[in-house]
Amino acid sequence: MHPVLRTVLQRLGLGIVTLLAVSVIIFSSLEMLPGGYAENVLGQSATPETVAAFKRDLGLDRPATVRYFEWIGKAVQGDFGSSYSGLSGSMKRDVSATIAPRLYNTFFLAAMAAVIAVPLSLLLGAMAALYRNSWFDRIVNSVTLTTIAMPEFFIAYILVYVFAVKLRLFYPNSTVSIGTPFVEHVYRAALPALTMTLVIIAHMMRMTRAAIINLLASPYIEMAQLKGVSKSDVIRHHALPNAWAPIATVIAFNLAYLVVGVVVVEVVFVYPGIGQLMVDAVSSRDMPVVQACALIFAATYILLNLLADIVSIVTNPRLLHPK
């Protein structure tokens, strides 16, 4: 078997194992509670009958292993069961139906931020690396170190204060609904997207800069320079083929970061995404929704990292041209 294919398959296998392990952790979080979830929610005054009835309503009376396989089996088909809220009433809320439109909104926002942030930060990071120790590099270094350390909501509220309150260019709240037209959606999601862009540009630029400096310091680049290869050829034939892997890692790492940062940013802008849904569900302890959201976040995170690893394997010159 070709070494590239073998390594890719190994990595895919590892990714699937990780996903399974994470799904077990997420599922069993409910079982880890000493005294049980039902007893905990109902409080100490609940009679054993109430607890039993509550467990039956939630389906918690069956063995955990049975419930896990049922849950994960349905989850891979996109069915996350029904929510705890409104369970005793006649109306059963379907978790997947609640999540679907919000998931679209969240990915819309993340995609918007990524489209601006990825090319910009790669460009700026590469420039900072090539013109190392120049004034440009120094300014970039201290500005990014500062923004990295700031909480998302600080950047978000500064943007709201300047662009929505003082300049009145945008709305302070990003309310969108299913019928919102595309252009309107972009306009309303502009401020949250800008917040996330600022947050990840700092990370991405620093990582790009470090990766490229690391690359340019390698012996084969020095060798090429000493041989008298022209500067553009050094970059095209020697640096770039080896640069895809670190660049892919940087992008995936930051997109994964975006997935998490979205939670806070959505709450700041009251943007109807999956992060806001998860926070609401945490407050009401609506476990099917919380676990579904956690699984989606974790799966996105793992898949992005998996993708980055696969890109670095397939572009690795050492594996592509085995001796």
Add this chain to the structure above:
Amino acid sequence: MNSATPPVRVIKARRSVIESVRRDLRTAPLTAWFGMIVILLYAICAIFAPLLAPYGESEIVGKAYQLSSPENWLGTDQIGRDTLSRLIFGARNTIGIALITTLLSFLIGGSLGVLAALKRGLLDQGISRVVDAFLAIPVLIFALMMLAVVGKSLINLIIILALLDATRVFRLSRAVALNSVVMDYVESARLRGEGMGWIVFKEIVPNILPPLITEFGLRFCFVFLTISALSFLGVGIQPPTADWGSMVAESKSLISFGRPAPLYPAAAIALLTVAVNFVVDWFLHKTSGLRDGH
């Protein structure tokens, strides 16, 4: 965290501590000085909060949502408490809770990491695989889920974050301890017949301390930001405790009326993390190139 800064020097230069501290401080860049001064000011605020604050932590001093005035420099909050006093008390609560959480996570993660590096074998394999699975889940997401399971309370918050963060600490402390365990000085201590405690505390720990202290600064920032984010989301530190994250959430509606109220506590959070990062960045340059500064 100003208590976290001096020990590096104490360990590194046993010969003349004061002299080497003075020498290091002389060469410290401007950003590091800025960071250290800010951290010192925060520490003073946190320790002497009751003396510095003009009013009590949850004392109602006037009407709600007052603008700034000579009595209340930064105005009052949604139930008429003095914002400045709450900011000062917030230093004590928010930093204190973050510090306790980080210390706990280093205690758990650090001791498990050193233990795994020393013992190797099945124990190491077991802990490492579990930690690997946990590392695949973002901390904020996992913390949110666990808070939904166990319910929101301060103790739960500290334990959950400490355990989650301990997985990250474990990774680093195991890695640096592994490098130290194979060194000759550990081998000779073993041959000398030293006990486990001596090997850990006299041989390994002093040698892995510099990277761990740098990591402590970074992990503190991370824990501090996570706690603030969770409090902002309403599932972290609960009222009436004065806390910067929840203060941002409580005053967020004011920004639509053109008042920068949520910016004060948010800036308090940002300034501290920036300061710690500056100091950590300086340490990274000084100590070994174990991690590139990002």
